Each structure stands twice: as C-alpha cells, then as structure tokens.
Amino acid sequence: MRDADGNPVLDAQGNQLFPVLDQARTFRFVETVSVRTGDPHAPKYAFIPCFAGGTLIETATGPRTIETLAPGDMIRTRDNGLRRIAWIGHTSLDRRQLDLRPNLRPILIRAGALAPGLPERDLTVSPQHRVLVSSKIVQRMYGQSEILVAAKHLLAHPGIEAICPDEGVTYWHMLFDRHELVLSNGTWTESLFTGPYAMRNISYAARREIFSLFPELARPDFCAHPARLLLNGQDGRKLAERHIRNRQPLVSSD
Incomplete structure (x- = not known):
C-alpha cells in the first residue's frame, strides 16, 4: 500500500514500513534498535485527517x-x-519521527492564507486533512460550489x-456519526472520514x-459518504494552481 505521494506505507500484511528519509537532510546513524511489529496498541501514523493540538473548534458554548x-x-x-x-483520539510524533517521515509533517495554514x-489564526493540520474550498473557480471546474482538498495539495x-x-506534534482525530464540516480556527475543515483508507x-x-x-x-460492503466531493492529489494541486494564477482566494463569499 502506498500513500497519495507514492511512498510505501504498509506491506501486504498491513504493517507500517520505516522509514522514508528526507533527502534534503543529513543523517548520522548512531545505534540500532529492534522494532516490534504486530503490536495492536501501537499507533499508526497520521495518514488520516487530524488537527494539531491547540486548534480551536467551535462548540455549542x-x-x-x-x-x-x-x-x-x-x-x-x-x-x-x-x-x-462520537469518538476522539490522538497520536503523538516527536521530532525524530518527523525527520524520518517528512510526509507526516504538519501543514501550517497561516492566518488569512485561504x-x-x-483562517482567523494559524491553523496546523495533518497532511491528509481536507479543507473546504469554495469559489467561482471551483464552480466552473467541478459544477459545485464547495469541495474538500487535502492540505498537502495546497x-x-x-x-x-x-x-x-x-x-x-500531537494529532487529534474527531469522529461523528457522519462526515461533518467543523469550524477550526474560524475556517471550515473536515472531521474524520471513515473511508477504507482512513480506517486502515x-x-x-x-x-x-x-x-x-x-x-x-466493519462490513465489507460499507460505503462512507463524504460531506463534499473529495479531490485527489492531481486535481487538488491543479485547483490550487488555478487560484494562484487567477489571484483568487481559496474561499470566497460570493
């Protein structure tokens, strides 16, 4: 199994593969360690939509x-x-893990970037976390006013x-009884989507x-329904480039 960037993340048995080294950095190996696979309590890494700690979520109060x-x-x-x-969980990654797996590094969306x-203040999410994009460009390209794009594709x-x-970073996952859009630091982003990729x-x-x-x-025939159209990597990057070329914000009010 590979991630959206083509990096292998799981072997045929579903075990996590280590590591994908960042070629822009220099590493010095100082020790060897044993890695135990098959631990049912070992956290999988953040290939799913997550918020970084400190994100402000709009609640009833x-x-x-x-x-x-x-x-x-x-x-x-x-x-x-x-x-x-319905459920909330978290996964923590230290600096060494982020050095070894650059595809897990958080994405910072600065205040006013969308x-x-x-967002109203800097927003940090996992690479796979999808952000609501809404503009005339979206309408022209996809025939609908709002879509969801992974942060890493922007x-x-x-x-x-x-x-x-x-x-x-500590990544937090939030699940409802359906896929929802929530206000995070003042902008709309997704909750955990229970599609097969995320659940694996x-x-x-x-x-x-x-x-x-x-x-x-858990049923093999279960089909999760996203809150909005989910763009793949190629389409998400193309959409971002179109907004840049036309000097348009990723979220517009009209």
Missing part, C-alpha cells in the same frame, strides 16, 4: 481547544447544526507550508473502539 474535547461534546457543523462527538481573515498556495516543529491507518485499538460504536463500518 464557543471555541475550545481540541485537546479539551471529549465524546458527547456538542460541536457546530456546517450542514447539521450541533452534532455530538481568504482575508481565514502547498503551492502562499501562506501554506509543511513544518517540522522541534517539539513534535488508525491503530487496532482505535479501530476496535470505533467499530463498537458503529458496527456497520
């Missing part, structure tokens, strides 16, 4: 940092009003960049918890 949220909390959504969190005032856009924090890339323990809440997700 106002914005709260995502790490303070819990199942049962009511979250404001774009399509369905206030919705209850449009004037959006890297060509000014104010959006991959970062490697010295302190590492969370830990065994997390998957077991989620299946206990939503048994239908």
Whole structure:
C-alpha cells in the first residue's frame, strides 16, 4: 500500500514500513534498535485527517481547544447544526519521527492564507486533512460550489507550508456519526472520514473502539459518504494552481 505521494506505507500484511528519509537532510546513524511489529496498541501514523493540538473548534458554548474535547461534546457543523462527538483520539510524533517521515509533517495554514481573515489564526493540520474550498473557480471546474482538498495539495498556495516543529506534534482525530464540516480556527475543515483508507491507518485499538460504536463500518460492503466531493492529489494541486494564477482566494463569499 502506498500513500497519495507514492511512498510505501504498509506491506501486504498491513504493517507500517520505516522509514522514508528526507533527502534534503543529513543523517548520522548512531545505534540500532529492534522494532516490534504486530503490536495492536501501537499507533499508526497520521495518514488520516487530524488537527494539531491547540486548534480551536467551535462548540455549542464557543471555541475550545481540541485537546479539551471529549465524546458527547456538542460541536457546530456546517450542514447539521450541533452534532455530538462520537469518538476522539490522538497520536503523538516527536521530532525524530518527523525527520524520518517528512510526509507526516504538519501543514501550517497561516492566518488569512485561504481568504482575508481565514483562517482567523494559524491553523496546523495533518497532511491528509481536507479543507473546504469554495469559489467561482471551483464552480466552473467541478459544477459545485464547495469541495474538500487535502492540505498537502495546497502547498503551492502562499501562506501554506509543511513544518517540522522541534517539539513534535500531537494529532487529534474527531469522529461523528457522519462526515461533518467543523469550524477550526474560524475556517471550515473536515472531521474524520471513515473511508477504507482512513480506517486502515488508525491503530487496532482505535479501530476496535470505533467499530463498537458503529458496527456497520466493519462490513465489507460499507460505503462512507463524504460531506463534499473529495479531490485527489492531481486535481487538488491543479485547483490550487488555478487560484494562484487567477489571484483568487481559496474561499470566497460570493
């Protein structure tokens, strides 16, 4: 199995592959360690949509940092009003892990990068986390006013960049009973989408918890329905380039 950039991430048995080295950096090997595979409690890495710690999520009582949220909390959504969190989890990666796996480095969307005032403050998400893009260009290209694009496919856009924090990153995953759009630092982004790719890339323990809440997700014939059209990498990058060329914001009010 490979990620959207073509890097192998899982072998035929579903085990995580290590590492993909960043060729722009110099590494010195100082020790060898044993890696135990098959640990059901070992976290899978962040190949799924996640918010970095500190992200402000709009709730029924106002914005709260995502790490303070819990199942049962009511979250404001774009399509369905206030919705209850069904499950929330997190994965922490230190600087060494981010050095070894540059494709896991968080994406920083600076305040105002999507449009004037959006996001309202710097927003940090996992590479796969999808952001709502809405513009006349979207309407012309896809025949609908709003679509979802992974943050990593917007890297060509000014104010959006991959970062490697010295302190590492903790990614938070938030699940509802359906795919939702939530306000994060003032801009609309997705909740955890229970498509097959995401479900393969969370830990065994997390998957077991989620299946206990939503048994239908374990069925081979289950088909998850996204809140908006999900663009693949090629189309997402093309869309970003079109906005840059036309000097248009990724989110417009008209």
